[in-house]
Amino acid sequence: MSPLASLLMLLLLWGSACAGVWGSPAGTGAGQQPQSPQRFPVSRYRSYQLRVQEVVTVQEGLCVSIPCTFSHPWMGWVRSDPAHGYWFREQTDVLTGAPVATNNPERKVEEGTRGRFQLLGDPKDGSCSLLVRDARRQDAANYFFQVERGNIVKYNYKEHMVTLRVTDLMQKPGIYVPETLEPGRPATLLCVFPGDPEGCPSPTFSWTGVALSSQGAAPRNYISFSVLPVTPRPQDHKAWLTCGVELKNGVSSSNKVQLRVAHAPKDLIISFSLTNTSVRRLLGKDSRVDVKKGQFLRLLCAADGHPPPTLSWVLSDRVLSWSPPSGPRSLILELPQVGPKDAGRYTCRSENRLGSQQRWLDLSVHYPPENLSVMVSPANRTAMENFTNGMALPVLAGQSLCLICVADSRPPATLSWDWGKLPLNLSQSSDPGVLELPRVQKEDEGEVTCRARNSLGSQHVTLHLSVLYPPELLGPSCSWEAEGLRCNCSARARPVPSLLWWVGDRLVEGNSSNIPVTVTSISEGPWANSSLTLHEQLSLDLGLHCEARNDHGLHRVTVLQLPGSPEPGGGSVLAAALGAGLTALLGLCSCLIFLMVKTCRTKTARPAAGGPRGRSVSSDTSRGHQWKSQPGRPPDASPLAVVTSPPAVASSHLEEDQELHYASLVFRGLKPQEPQDQEDTSTNEYSEIKIWGLKPQEPQDQEDTSTNEYSEIKAH
Structure with a gap:
């Protein structure tokens, strides 16, 4: 083999080794594990990468897009080579099974996902995004992606699976x-x-x-x-x-x-609660609520309107609270402790730009009588005065008086009047709270009480009626005592009067001891008493007067007036006239005595020579003479008395053949009269002449007609 052929063989073996670095080679099946990375350089493992969301949730019937990107090695393909992507369910054989979505037109997809699962984008650009339409319950599964390009790149990314979850449709329009x-x-x-x-x-x-x-x-x-x-x-x-x-x-x-269609406020309701809990009672139209003083009260107002109305609570045109348009649709008004001042008409108003609506309730606060007082309207005043419990009510005798009892209470209190401890029957009065006194008398003085009662309690107010009146002089009198002539003067008035003595034209005031006159005065309650003692012999021109005065009047009486004595503020002409009158009266009395006296033969006891002349105010006329004056004497009255003393009898053995003649002359003033007006001190007077003979002797035989007699002559 040539060196070139050996080099090509090594390259092919290296490429095959690289295809299993990050996933399973195409066609190896789902169960085959990747080859051990220790047989290849680490830099080659990173050539196959995929980025996708691990878990995707979609609601049933909706669609979801799953973004995805990937990368693979740059070997075994050229840029013009097509790239095919596939999405498979987990456990699907990539060689014989059908994908759920692919861009390879020569590869069939699952029947249930056809048209619903779509591979978005182009795998040539590294896009593996998946679109799921009309998601169904059976679509829930795990899915993985596979890429194929050229003769070398055929790889699935099972280590980066996507979990698709399908839930109930919750999305609403x-x-x-x-x-x-x-x-x-x-x-x-x-x-x-x-x-x-x-x-x-x-x-x-x-x-x-x-x-x-x-x-x-x-x-x-x-x-x-x-x-x-x-x-x-x-x-x-x-x-x-x-x-x-x-x-x-x-x-x-x-x-x-x-829908919210704009309209004016309507359906306004009012409810209330007597506790701070949520329990409420709805009120009817224009209702009334009764509560006791001190109770808790919560009022609630609610109304419908669009735009949302502004709510307000109003009491007697005074706004108590309100809610802004953006606030709640109800408005609460709380009264922690209801008082009488909280009573009245509460109105709930609801307003927006299209109109308004309102409703009201009357709040009645019940409580026992309080702030009880008596309004007094005296006759001489136009303004009424307010009196409370324990106050004194001064009023001038003879005036009219109107008392009006006033109390705060709910329900209205029943009013009644007591005079002292006795109730008054005012059945004739149309208003039981009004007590009228047409003419106040001195006897009306005392306590007057107004009582107010209702079902929750009672209260009373008591006034002390103090009747004011001018002085009234009662029975001045004089008597002889060891110290001299003693005269007493008494007067009654409210306020208590002051007593003054006039001796001639000289004024003697208060408690004094000016020789030869001594004055002693005391007072208790409405009474004032004063005594005057003269330590010298009476003169023919002596005048003695008693005067009582207070803020409401003056009363003067002549206690003793002898001929020639001047009156306080009087002249000598008046004294001369009084002396002449007394002389004429004495002459007349002498004639009457001579004509009326019959002789009586008795044995006369010899009078003791040099016997004293008594001056006693005793009722025994043989002991002396008495002066007494009554109230109402004017200062210019006639003389009250002329003092004469008969000889005292020295022996009680009287001779039968001797006749004894004697007489006693006493002048007295008028009996007490009703007091006149404050300034009038004049009185009518009369004089009385009494003539006594000897006391009757033992009766003699029937033929003897001789008797001792006495006669009485009264001159008026």
Whole structure:
């Protein structure tokens, strides 16, 4: 053999060895293992390479493209030699079995994959990409690629198999609808089914829905999408529209969308809950909710509208909360502790650009009476005054008074009045909360109580009615005592009066001890008492007066007035007139005594010489004389008394033949009269003359007609 022939033989043996470096030589079968790489240089093993995704998943009925590239040694072929590629299922004999896809027109493919599996690209350029159309369940398997080119390159890449998995059809068509459909305005709806428009077959599209019942235009279908023209109506709002696709093997899929047709807010509802849980109670139209003070309350408002409406809660034209258009379709208002101020009408308003809608509920908060007070309207005031529990209510005697009891409560409280501890019957009054006193008297002073009650509790307010009135002088009197002439003066008034004494034209105030006059005054409650003691002999011009005064008036009374004594603020003319009147009265009394006295024969006891002349205010006329004045005397009244003293009897043994004549003269003032007005201090007066004879003696025989007698003369 020539050296050239030996060289060619070595090259052929080397080429055959290289064909089994990275895979199985063509025609060796699936089970044959590659020859040991130790027999060949490592650089030759890398000449056969393939790059492909190991696991590919496709949904049933859809198509999938599997990208793939490969390389092989540059020997045994020229650029013009064709390159054939084959894709086989695992366990398929590459010499006798049929591939699932190939670019060799002389090689038949499997019947089940014909037309569905396609080798994409040209193996001459190193492309081994595979397209699978209309994937079926039986297509799930492992696949490998084989390349043939020239006389040497025949190789399969079993070490780089591709696993194809087929799952259920999950892909749904996508429906594209404008966000807002205007009623009566045409719009276009689009249904798209994703896929490879070049390599995959187009599905069949269909549209169904109530909104299509009045549509005249038919949909237009394309390879991977469908176009539907519509003219929405108001009633199409929230109507469902369905787009369906059907693939060649009968597998189908569909999707639906709810139409949003623009409209004004509608279907507004209000619900509430008395706890912070999700339990709610729906309210009817324009309802009322009753809750107790301090309870939890949650109000919810929801409405339908497109574009989404703005919701708001309003209380008495005051916005409490609101939601933006992009927010939730409901609005919650929470009142953690409901109070009386939360009561009122709550309105939920729903508004968008096409209109508005609103509903309301009345919230009534129930609670026991509180903030109880009495409004007082005195007769001489136009504005009412507010009085609370325990306050004093001063009012002038004779005035009218109106008391109005006011309380906050729900349900409304029942009002009643108590005077002291006794309830008042106001059945004649149309309003039990109003107490009217047409003319307040001193006897009305005391506590008045208003009571408010309802089913949840009660409350009361008590006022002290303090009746104010001018001074009233009661029974001034005088008596002789060891210290001298003592006169007492008492007055009642509210506020308590101050008592003043006038001795002649001299004013004696307060508790004082000015010789020869001593004044002592005390007061308790509405009463004021004062006593004046004169430590000197009475003069014929003595005048003694008592005066009581407070903020509401003045009352003056003459306690003792002798002839010639001036009145406080008076002149000498008045005193002279009073003296003349007293003189005339004394003359008249003397004549009457002389005419009326009869003699009585008795034994006369001798009077003790130098006997004292008593001056006592005792009712025993033999002991002295008494002066007493009543309230209401005017300062210019006539003299109250002239003091005279009869001789005292020294012995009780009287002689029968001696006649004894004596008389006692007493002048008294009027009995107490009703008090007049505040400034009027004048009173009427009268005088009384009493004439006594001797005490009656023992009766004598029937023929003896001589008796001791006495007579009484009263002058008015």
